[in-house]
Amino acid sequence: MKIGSMLKDVLISFFSAPITEKYPFERPETADRFRGKLFYDPAKCTGCNLCSKDCPAKALEIVVIDRAAKRFVARYDMDKCVYCAQCIQSCKFKCIGMSNEDWELAALTKELFTVTYGKEEDIARLLEGNALPNAEPIKAG
Amino acid sequence: MTTEAYLQRAGEILAPFAKGTNNPESNRLDVQIAASDLPAAASALTDASWGYLAAITGMDHGAEANELEALYHFCEGSAVTTLRVRLPRVDCPEIPSVSGMIPVASFFERELGEMLGVTVVDTPDASRLFLPDDWPDRVYPLRQGFKPEQAASIQPNKTPEPSKAGNKFIVPIGPQHPALKEPGHFEFTVDGEIITGARMRLGYVHRGIEKATEERNWIQNLYLLERICGICSHTHTSAYSQGVEKLAQVEVPHRALAIRELVAGLERIHSHLLWLGVVAHEAGFDTLFMYSWRDRETVMNLLEELTGNRVNYSICVLGGVKHDIVAEHSASIHKALDFLEERIRYYLDIVTSDTTFLQRTRGVGTMTHAEAIRFGALGPTARASGVTRDIRLDAPYGAYKRFPVSLITDERGDLEARFVVRMKELLVTCFTIRTIVDNMPSGEIAVRFPRKIPAGETVSRVEAPRGEAFYYIKSGGGESPLRLHIRTPSLCNWTSVINKAVGHQLADAPMLIAGMDPCFSCNDRMVTVRRKDDMKTLSWSELREYGIKKYGQKK
Structure with missing residues (x-):
């Protein structure tokens, strides 16, 4: 039986540097496997849409503009994403990755959370609602 | 006894009631019985000390089969005996209660009643456990016709009047943060400072997960179930993947199973250290709270390095794991464990020697071995009362046959024993890792x-x-499950808290609640209601004025 059993710990801490991190002034390093923002490479994609089929949050969708010419547009909702990386697992062609650098994703408007990947002209066309005649319709994940 | 011997014994005990039996899996025995025989069959099993009631799964077989089914799962070692009771699919089919001999069944029966519309005759408490008070009568969320979208347009009942205490004095605790930073509501009937009765109400973090699994594919469910609980997320993914892998008859590589066990071990360390801090905080020992949580960061960082995230690790995939453990990880694991082991020994010393702290834990909430068995306590709560119940040893799954853990029990059964069991368990876990x-x-x-x-x-x-997490998974051969039922350990441990609180001082209540390491998120799963009609937005000053008017205080 003793009283003040943690006094020693308290005294040691009193004379040692604080354990807390000084974020945002000092950015902590994240692990290599850390799952941050999703990246998509249309060059390797085949448009199989397995990633969006398995996405538990319906945060990802691949729009096929022209399968033969490898013209795909990925729409990714950062706010819906639960960062589980199942899409990376489902993709057989390794065209999806998650950054361990890009993780400060807070934004002031919802619109900023929607990210599109693909050729600029394709994205512009999609946003205007004028898909190419042979484009496949957007399927909800 | 072997699993076969257990099952044979169960078959003999249940023979007088059985209308049909079969062995769906090598460790399972299904016995079809009539609803009227249920109490007799359940008491035959309990009288023979055959296992414990692990869960009651309610199922709706749909309009075509026109049948409901209640499954009473009893477990002993790795053997599971299921009493299957068929019920007509009418509004309120009746089934007799088994709570008389098995107190923990009371919670399961309340769930069965509100979710599937089964009237449990003679159940001690038929009030709602999970669903909101104003949820309309005769709407049963787990029946097949019910669609989650319906919930938004449901017309709520009038909120019932709060229960009248008569000439008793009731102290409500919660729903905001009764012990942990999670919601749950307790009503303690008190006589002066002494608790004379206790009731509880859950459902404040009910999210409709069991129903939601039926609409998602097998892979999506993995991540949905992971989010049942932020603290033991790996438990849920590994229990689910293990079940689905068994159904699919897929052999998971040994290396993957070992990695799963390793992550489960790290998760146990972070969970127990978190609990240590929370209970220390409840007892007013904030120094211990701060330092144990500081040290917990070590294991959190390690989990991030191995899996990519501090919580919701997502290391399990169906058929294995996502990431490998390589040589550089082994070094950092050993280094982190060196530090943690030293700290855990230190904390074990503190919780068994600090005079002030011991006054809050020694001899408080003592649960005898017999009581722990009767109340169906699980995990460290049961093991602190000398119950040798641990699924990792009783029914070794995954890699636990290859890398066994040793059993830690304590005979004293009080809060101090629960500290000792958990801390010693961590030392064993470190060794296994x-x-x-x-x-x-x-x-x-x-x-x-x-x-x-x-x-x-x-x-x-x-x-x-x-404690034990129990999953029942039914597949119809498609891309998503037909029914998935989860029973988490906290639900079973409540019975012991509710019963053991009686006779204690009210000031001990938070410690008693926190002492079993409750997890409200794990309990609460099924349906949320968002009401459209009676929502009202108040500005801060309006709210303040409302409060002042309501409570009649001066500005």
Whole structure:
């Protein structure tokens, strides 16, 4: 039986540097496997849409503009994403990755959370609602 | 006794009531019985000390079969005996209660009643456990016709009047943060400072997960179930994957199983250290709270390094794991464990020697061995009362046969014993993790997994940091499950808290609640209601004025 059993710990801490991190002034390093923002490479994609089929949050969708010419547009909702990386697992062609650098994703408007990947002209066309005649319709994940 | 011997014994005990039996899996026995025989069959099992009631699964077989079914799962070792009771699919079919002999069944029966519309005759408390008070009568969320979208347009009942205490004095605790930073509501009837009765109400973090699994595919469900609980997320993914892998008859590589056990061990360390801090905080020992949480960061960072995230690790995939453990990880695991082991020994010393702290824990909430068995306590709460119940040893799953853990029990049964059991358990866990890292089996970390799972049903049990988690999974052969039922350890441990609170001082209540390491998120799963009609937005000053008017205070 003793009283003040943690006094020693308290005294040691009193004379040692604080354990807390000084974020945002000092950015902590994240692990290599850390799952941050999703990246998509249309060059390797085949448009199989397995990633969006398995996405538990319906945060990802691949729009096929022209399968033969490898013209795909990925729409990714950062706010819906639960960062589980199942899409990376489902993709057989390794065209999806998650950054361990890009993780400060807070934004002031919802619109900023929607990210599109693909050729600029394709994205512009999609946003205007004028898909190419042979484009496949957007399927909800 | 072997599993076969257990099942044979169960078959003999239940023979007088059985209308049909079969063995769906090598460790399972299904016995079809009539509803009227249920209490007799359940008491035959309990009288013979055959296992314990692990869960009651309610199922709706749909309009075509026109049948409901209640499954009473009893477990002993790795043997599971299920009493199957068929009920007509009418509004309120009746089934007799078994709570008289098995107190924990009371919670299961309340769930069965409100979710599937089964009237449990003579159940001690038929009030709602999970669903909101104003949920309309005769709307049963787990019946097949019910669609989650319906919930938004449901017309709520009038909120019932709060229960009248008569001439008793009731102290409500919660729903805001009764012990932990999670919601739950307790009503303690008191006589002066002494508690004379206790009731509880859950459902404040009910999210409709069991129903939601029926609309998602097998892979999506993995991540949905992971989010049942932020603290023991790996428990849920491993229990689910293990069950689905059994249904799909996929052999998971040894290396993947070892990695799963390793992550489960790390999760146990972080969970127990978190609990240590929370209970210390409840007892007013904030120094211990701060330092144990500081040290917990070590294991959190390690989990981030191995899996990519501090919580919701997502290391499990169907058929294996996502990430391998390589040489550089072994070094950091050993280094982190060196530090943690030293600290855990130190905390074990503190919780057994600090005079002030011991006044809050020694002899408080003492639960005898017999009581722990009767109340159906699980995990460290039960083991602190000398109950040798641990799924990792009783029914070794995954890699636990290859890398066993040793059983830690304590005979005293009070809060102090629960501290001792948990801290010693951590030392054992550290040792097992080191063994796994040093003897990692070679080979693949994942195998290909089918998208469609053959029809069938299975039971998957794993030992979560708080006790046994029980999964019942039924597949109809498609891309998503037909029914998934989860019973988490906290639900079973409540019975002991509610019963043991009586006779204690009211000031001990938070410690008693926190002492079993409750997890409200784990309990609460099924349906949320968002009401459209009576929502009202108040500005801060309006709210303030409302409060002042309501409570008649001066500005």
